[in-house]
Amino acid sequence: xxxxxxxxxxxxxxxxxxNDEDVVNNSIQQxxxxxxxxxxxxxxxxxxxxxxxxxxxxxxxxxxxxxxxKKDGENVLTISLDKAFRNKGHAKKLLLxxxxxxxxxxxxxxxxxxxxxxxxxxxxxxxSGFTSNGQVKINGTxxxxxxxxx
Numbered sequence: 001x002x003x004x005x006x007x008x009x010x011x012x013x014x015x016x017x018x019n020d021e022d023v024v025n026n027s028i029q030q031x032x033x034x035x036x037x038x039x040x041x042x043x044x045x046x047x048x049x050x051x052x053x054x055x056x057x058x059x060x061x062x063x064x065x066x067x068x069x070k071k072d073g074e075n076v077l078t079i080s081l082d083k084a085f086r087n088k089g090h091a092k093k094l095l096l097x098x099x100x101x102x103x104x105x106x107x108x109x110x111x112x113x114x115x116x117x118x119x120x121x122x123x124x125x126x127x128s129g130f131t132s133n134g135q136v137k138i139n140g141t142x143x144x145x146x147x148x149x150x
Contacts, residue, residue, distance in 0.1 A: 001063060001093050003101075006053035011042050013055070013062055017080045026115040027078075028138050045069070052102050056094050063090060066098035068110055075102065077112045077148075079121075091124035095148075099128070103150035113143040122146075 006014065015038045017023060024032055045051050051069040055062055064081035079094055099110050112130065114121045122144055126132070130146035137143070 001056050001058050001090060001097075003054045003056045003094075003097055006046055006055050006065065008043065008046055010046075010053075010055055011039060014038070014042060014053075014065060017065055017082065020080065020083065022083075022086075023080045026118045026121070028113060028141075028143070030139065030141065052098070054094075054098055054101065056090075056097075058085065058090075064094055066094050068098060068102045074111045075106070075108055077110050079112075087120070091121065092128045095124060095128035095130070099148045099150075107150050109150070110148040112146045112148075113138065114146060116142040116144055 015033070015035060018038065019032045024030060045053060048069075051067065054066045056064045056066070062082060063085040064079065066077060066079045068075050068077045070076075077095075077098065079091065079098075081090060081094070102110060111133070112125055113136065114125060116135065125146040128148070130148045133145040133147045135142055136145055
């Protein structure tokens with residue numbers, strides 16, 4: 001699996017992934033994003049030096065994305081895999097590669113919030129060197145908090 005930084009050409013790919021039913025159900029917002037909202041955010045995000053957006057591919061087929069961005073003083077990581085690439089052990093590589101890429105220039109911890117019901121993702125974070133940092137309730141849903149320290 002290889003990765004590259006996202007470009008504006010990835011706008012619709014990211015839009016498809018962010019609105020995948022499983023992704024929505026496990027997200028903090030737990031709602032679909034409109035194309036207008038996504039476009040406004042994405043056009044700025046790919047140019048923002050404080051955000052890291054990576055596209056992962058296997059044999060040139062887009063497989064998933066990882067995003068790390070500053071939110072409320074934390075470097076928050078989000079991940080999603082295309083349906084065709086789920087449950088195949090890819091998450092660990094995406095998480096490790098993304099954290100290594102991010103911490104090359106910033107020697108800061110990376111946090112992630114995983115829906116408590118998403119046990120597969122929780123396992124992936126723990127296998128990738130993240131440590132559990134308790135739970136937090138966001139928008140009425142319980143999330144496990146994980147931290148990666150460089």
